[in-house]
Amino acid sequence: MSEPSSPRGFTDEASAAVIRRAVxxxxxxxxxxxxALFAESDYLLWEPGESRVKVEEERKRLRSLDGAGNxxxxxxxxxxxxxxxxxAIGFQVNRLAHATKLALAVRRSHWGKGIGAALLGExxxxxxxxxxxxxxxTVHTSNHRAIALYRRFGFEVEGLRRSSLRVAGRAVDEYLMSVIHAAPVPADTPATCGQSVSELVLRPAVPDDALCLSVLAMQVFLDTYATQGIRRAVAREVLTGYSEQAFSIAIANERARICVAEMAAHLVGFAHVTIGESHQLAPAGAQSELLRLYVQEPFTGRHVGTQLLAEAERLAVAAGSDVLWLTPWVHNHRALGFYRRRGYADCGQTCFVFEGESHENRLYAKRIAPPDGSA
Structure with missing residues (x-):
């Protein structure tokens, strides 16, 4: 499995919610x-009944957003x-076009259920x-729930906007918070293990990597799936399946191909392929499984995952495989989109079970070489 099924990091409600672009x-x-939101929350800009936006004006606004890259x-x-x-409303002047400003709101009856986290993650x-x-x-300094959510996604307080708003006759301060994405790594030259693309170096895992692989895998797993906190089932899964010993065993396994991604001698991601692992839903051929592809959150969007996936496919082909498959969690929309854009097809439903819980995954597969080496 490249993406383990969720240990209910999201609630069932958040898992059922569809997050999509408005049309x-x-x-x-x-x-x-x-x-409805203006009527039930003092944390928003507008007061109840204050907005005079008409339906046609809102349609025009949504239409204009489609043509704006930011x-x-x-x-x-x-x-x-x-x-x-x-x-997310981007700035139009050239010198600010690299930036966008967010406004997020969820019905009070759905607070604390992962809806805001799902929207923000997307x-x-x-x-x-x-x-x-x-x-x-910007966020009210008293909105501790929202501030905690934003911090989870890497936002930091830049400053204080004193008396920024007046709510029910009293002055309200706001924090200005931001995230700065690192500059993307050029991806015009594919990397292979032992070669670098700009700052990125891909290489085969060695026994000394087991500790760092363990910690990175735990971090990515928890950041992705434990957004509502830690349960005993999640804790046991992480400490057993992602332990240093588990990675030491994997590195020593002759069927495993583990490639690590480094920047400035720091581990930022890895791909783990199991050669010869087959699944009945995958296309016929010499199959291998992409067991995991993990990238640390600050390095997503920098082509690290793209380079690791290309290397995983190369390693599988070199070992005689012509089909690579994986089982991402059905609600990990970012992962599903990533693999679809790279030619992986949805071959059906499968399940991941741990601690007596069953979670739906999808099986994605791609033919990475002509069958039987034919042209």
Whole structure:
């Protein structure tokens, strides 16, 4: 499995929510959602009944966002009903075009259920893919829940906007928070183990890597799937499946091909292929499994995953495989999109079971070489 099934890091509700780009036909439901939000929260800019935006104006706004590379509107839909949204509005002047400003809101009845985290995660993935450098937002200094969420995604407080707002007759301070994405690594020359692309170096894992691989894998797993905290089942899964001993055994396994990605002598990601591992849902041929492809969050969007995947495919072909398959979690939309864009096809449903819990995965596969070495 390249992406382990979620140990319910998201709640069942967040897992069921659909996070997608808003389209013109969402205009009326988005206006209704915003009015409901204005009526139940003092953390938003508008007061109840203050907005005078018409449906056609909202359609025009959504249409304009489609043509802007640094702007987007995302909506969270649960059982066909919008329950949250995120606006990312980019700056239009050339000297600010690398930046965007976020506004996020979720219905009070759905607070603490992972909806905001899902929206923010999708927005951060979009901002990196769009090549943006700076993502910023403002938040009430008393909105501790939101501040904690933003910090989880790497936002830092840049400053204090004193008496920025007046709410119910009193002055309210806001924090200005931001994330700065690292500059992307050029990807015009494919890297192979032992070669570098700009700062990135890919090489085969060695026994001394087991400790760092263990810690990085735990970090990526928990950052992705334990967004609502740690449960005993999650803790046991991480400490057993991602231990230093587990990686020592994997490195020594003759069927394993583990490639590590380094920048400035620091481990930032890895790919783990199991040669000859087959699955009935994968296309017929000499199969291998992409067991894991993990990249540390600050290095996503810098082509590290792309380079690791290319190297994983090369290693599988070199070992005689012509099909590479993996099983990402059904709700890991960023991973699903990543593999689809690189030619992997959805071959059906499979499940990941641990601690008595069953979680839906999808099996993705790609033919990486002509079968039987034919041209």
């Amino acid at each position: 013109e036909s969402d205009a009326q439901s988005l206006l209704a959602l915003r009015e 702007s987007i509107c995302l909506v969270a839909v649960l059982d066909g009903v919008p329950v949250g949204f995120l606006n 927005a951060m993935a979009w901002s990196r893919a769009a090549g943006l450098v700076r993502v910023e937002l």
